[in-house]
Amino acid sequence: MSMDAQRHRRDRLRAWWAHRQGLDGALMGAPPAEVLARTGWARSVGGSGPYLGLRARCGASREDMDAAVARVDIHELPSARGCAYVLPAADYALGLTVGAHAPEAEARQAAKHLGVTPAELDGLCEAVRGALGDVPLDPAKIKAATGDAVRGLGPEGKKRGLSTTLPLALGLLQARGRIRRVPVSGRLDQQRYGYVAWDLDLGGRTPETARAELARRYFDWAAPASLAHFRWFSGCTVAAAKAAVAGLGLVDVGEGLLMPPGLVDAFEAYAVPDEPSYALLAGTDGIHLLHRDLGRIIEPADAEREFGGKRLGGLADAPAHIIVDRGRLVGLWEYDVDAAEVVWRVFDAALRDDAALRAAVTATESFVRDELGDARAFSLDSPKARVPRVAELRG
Known part of the structure; x- marks a missing residue:
């Protein structure tokens, strides 16, 4: 494959992933539960990730999302790998079963x-x-x-x-679905909880049928993805992962990347949009964490860049919050609480003057300042701990 063909394939894959993730505006105005059902569960670590991710996909305010939590339309539950994710109501039983x-x-x-x-x-x-x-x-x-x-x-x-x-x-x-853990403040970006009684019907899934159901959802959210990507997300052994995908009829679209047959034609016909589509997201956003393969979304030249003294291409996760354009990682950002501003850097200096990018930064800054108050990566990500990252981004 020529260098131009390789670049075209990278661009198309990244843009397709962003499209399936709803980062192209296709889900704007949709309810948070629908967004999570269509794009995947949102990793929750006591940080701002679920808020940033849902806002980028559907434009929801924090009040909208907190109201969905209060109605139990969406909820934080231990699920894949036993880790906490924000799930839509339709997936509560599945999430609890695979996390049990x-x-x-x-x-x-x-x-x-x-x-x-x-x-x-x-x-x-x-x-x-x-x-x-x-x-x-x-x-x-x-x-x-x-x-x-x-x-x-x-x-x-x-x-x-x-x-x-x-x-x-x-x-x-x-x-077992018999109690439910609820955030004391009603917010998803804190980790103080109380418990209430619950009577959730888990549906009688076995671990095997639950893994197969999870695989079907996963490849709808994340395809094309490799078996290794699914194993990372699900925590399955090799044998269990192979058994889980056995009935899906997945098609290899190259380089071991698998896709449900019903998506192949749309994928092959998909064209990268001409106009940029910027989103400021948490480093734990699904555009990265569904696969946890950072190299997928980084240009080879950008992989050689360093942040915090480490080469980006050698990292499992981004070292700060991420800026993406049509699925490509184009920069990093953090929120400076004292200055009440987003501090950001893009890899291509010419992009700093891009009006669409500046508008995305300004909109995210307003959302964080006026609705969230901070943009923690995780519960213990204090403004003090963030100082070195902010300083490097300013530098």
């Missing part, structure tokens, strides 16, 4: 090393569920309400990150 292995494994380890029997945990689960209603209770109030049912696990438990048996029960109950 994490609290179950923790319970097995507690039985093996800390003497916490299944019978003890079952009793505690029933006590916790009985203590909860519609008014959120934080863990301290749940512990007080359940009394002796919660047991301290001593120094050995503390070594394993478990002071008491309560977190084990909360994890199992949430995975």
Whole structure:
């Protein structure tokens, strides 16, 4: 393949991924739940990622998104790999089922090393569920309400990150759809929670059928993607991943990238838009994290650039929030709380004068300043911790 053909393929792949991710304006005005159903679950780490991602795709305000959380149209739940994602209501049962292995494994380890029997945990689960209603209770109030049912696990438990048996029960109950963890402030970018009773029907999925259902959704969101990309997202072993995709009839469109047959014709006919489409997103946005293969969205020349003393092409994740244009990573940004402004840098200096890019920066700056207050990458990403990144971007 010639250099021009390689460049054209890279551009088309990136633009197609951005198109499927709704970063071309196609989903503007859609409800947050519909956006998540069509473009994929939003990774939630106590940062601004879900807000930035949904706003870029559908134009929703923070108030719109918080209202969707309050209506339980969307919700943060432990799901793929046991990690927290913001999901649409249609996927709650699937997400909990594919994530259930994490609290179950923790319970097995507690039985093996800390003497916490299944019978003890079952009793505690029933006590916790009985203590909860519609008014959120934080863990301290749940512990007080359940009394002796919660047991301290001593120094050995503390070594394993478990002071008491309560977190084990909360994890199992949430995975079973019997309780729901809700943010105290109603916001997705903080990590203070209470718990309420819930009665979610998980639908009787087995782990195998759940993985197959997840694979179908994943390749609709992220194709073309490799089996390795799916394994990263799902946490599946090689054998489990192969079994999960076996019934999808995936087509190899080159370089091991797989696509559902129903998308192949549209992909082959797709043309890269002539006009730029800029979006300022979190580094954890699905345009990157569904594959977690940063090289897909970086030009080879930009991969040689450094940030924080590290070569971009050698990183698993972007070292700051990202600026993308038609799926290509064109720059990095952060929010300076003291100055109340977005600080940004693009790899191609000529782009700094692009009116569309400046408009995207200004709009994001207003959104963060007026609606979010900050743009943390994750819960512990304080303004102080961000100072070196901001300084490098200014430099």
